[in-house]
Amino acid sequence: MIVLSGAIGAGKSSLATVLSEHLGTEAFYEQVDNNPVLPLFYKDPKKYAFLLQIYFLNKRFESIKKAMVQDNNVLDRSIYEDSLFFHMNADMGRATPQEVKVYDELLANMMQELPYAAAKKAPDLLVHLDISYDTMIHRIEKRGRSYEQPEQDPTLPEYYKQLLSRYDGWYDDYDYSPKMKIDGDKNDFVENPEDRQKVLDLIDEQLRARGTLK
């Protein structure tokens, strides 16, 4: 299983589609448009942060179990980033220490079950999409989910900045699997065929080195 990571609008879903088509495997997408809790969270984060996190954790675990049955299936966000999101929200006062404790223990418990529920415990490769703040805002606007737009909520730019800054340390510390970084500012794998090929070649190279691509 290949897992993608990156901040909001980094291009994970887009790359999941491109990469899974290239490899002839299946992509598993985060529950967004059909997620009943996400708009509630953006409207009232303090009330819904914990519920949203449990929702994502449950869906992510379900996707991992399905994705891990075949080499090179692509998951468009890692379970480890959910924890990054939640701890940031908790630090902002949107979850209680008790909720954090319950979440952390539930996550640890579920991760222990993973080798029994799925074929492996960790991904074969993490592909991180690195983007700047300007790119993040531009992509969020381009995609146009109403509840994510800064004009809906003046605190969102600060939320996005904090999220991005936490991602730097998160990637450096990530050691559950081999990892690689793609410059998501410079490589337009959505519209530019040359950039797309370049990114696919970089990923193929890593997969060959790991023996999951012949």
Ligand SMILES: Nc1ncnc2c1ncn2[C@@H]1O[C@H](COP(=O)(O)OP(=O)(O)OP(=O)(O)O)[C@@H](O)[C@H]1O
């Ligand atoms: N490398 C890229 N170059 C140019 N545009 C891109 C690139 N990657 C994604 N986009 C565009 O940016 C927007 C967000 O992309 P996408 O939905 O794939 O991001 P995401 O990381 O899955 O976001 P989220 O975390 O919110 O689900 C889309 O409009 C997409 O077409």
Ligand SMILES: Nc1nc(=O)c2ncn([C@H]3C[C@H](O)[C@@H](CO)O3)c2[nH]1
């Ligand atoms: N609070 C919170 N915790 C998560 O684990 C999490 N995972 C994703 N998201 C939000 C970001 C995008 O708006 C949207 C799509 O990625 O969902 C999250 N929000």
